[in-house]
Amino acid sequence: DADVTQTPRNRITKTGKRIMLECSQTKGHDRMYWYRQDPGLGLRLIYYSFDVKDINKGEISDGYSVSRQAQAKFSLSLESAIPNQTALYFCATAQGRQETQYFGPGTRLLVL
Amino acid sequence: ILNVEQSPQSLHVQEGDSTNFTCSFPSSNFYALHWYRWETAKSPEALFVMTLNGDEKKKGRISATLNTKEGYSYLYIKGSQPEDSATYLCASTLIFGQGTTLQVKP
Numbered sequence: 001d002a003d004v005t006q007t008p009r010n011r012i013t014k015t016g017k018r019i020m021l022e023c024s025q026t027k028g029h030d031r032m033y034w035y036r037q038d039p040g041l042g043l044r045l046i047y048y049s050f051d052v053k054d055i056n057k058g059e060i061s062d063g064y065s066v067s068r069q070a071q072a073k074f075s076l077s078l079e080s081a082i083p084n085q086t087a088l089y090f091c092a093t094a095q096g097r098q099e100t101q102y103f104g105p106g107t108r109l110l111v112l
Numbered sequence: 113i114l115n116v117e118q119s120p121q122s123l124h125v126q127e128g129d130s131t132n133f134t135c136s137f138p139s140s141n142f143y144a145l146h147w148y149r150w151e152t153a154k155s156p157e158a159l160f161v162m163t164l165n166g167d168e169k170k171k172g173r174i175s176a177t178l179n180t181k182e183g184y185s186y187l188y189i190k191g192s193q194p195e196d197s198a199t200y201l202c203a204s205t206l207i208f209g210q211g212t213t214l215q216v217k218p
Contacts, residue, residue: 041210042209043156043203043208058206098161099161101203
C-alpha cells in the first residue's frame with residue numbers, strides 16, 4: 001500500500017464549484033504540504049502544516065484553503081474553482097525541517 | 113539569488129554520455145538542499161539531501177555536490193542510460209526549481 005495517498009486522482013469540475021482534495025499518509029510524519037504543478041513552472045507551494053492545527057500559507061495560497069484534521073490527513077479546498085486552477089496537485093509529507101519529502105501520486109484537476 | 117534556479121532547462125544526450133546540471137539557491141538561511149528525480153506520470157522521488165558545505169553524495173552513477181557559501185549544487189550522471197530520462201528537481205527551504213529535463217537517446 002502507498003504511504004501517501006490522494007483522492008480523487010482525477011477530477012473535472014465547473015467554474016464556481018467548491019471541491020476538496022484529500023491527502024492521507026501512513027508514514028507517521030508531522031509535516032504535510034500541498035503543491036501545484038503547471039507546465040514550465042515546476043512545483044509551487046500552496047499551504048503547509050507542521051502539526052495538527054498548524055497551518056501556513058505558501059507561495060500561492062490565494063483561492064485555496066486547507067484543513068489538518070489529524071496528523072495523517074491534510075485536505076485542500078478550492079472554495080470557488082476557476083479555470084486557472086487547472087493543474088496537477090501533489091501532497092507531500094516530511095519529518096523534521098531538513099528531511100526529505102515523500103509525494104503522493106498527484107490529483108489532476110480540470111476546471112471548465 | 114532570491115529563488116531556486118536550475119540550468120539547463122532541458123538536455124538531450126546520447127547513451128553513454130556523462131552530464132551535469134546546476135542548481136542555484138539562496139545561500140542565506142540555508143538548511144538543506146534536496147535533489148529529486150521525477151519520471152513522467154509518476155511522483156517526484158528523493159535522490160539526495162545535503163546539508164553541509166562541501167557535501168558530496170553518490171548513488172550508483174549519480175552524484176551531487178554542495179557549495180553553501182556560494183549557493184549552488186551540481187548533479188552529475190556518469191554514463192547516461194535511457195532509464196535516466198526524467199526531470200531532476202532541486203529544492204531548498206520548500207522552494208523548488210523548475211527542473212532540468214533529461215532525455216537520453218539509445
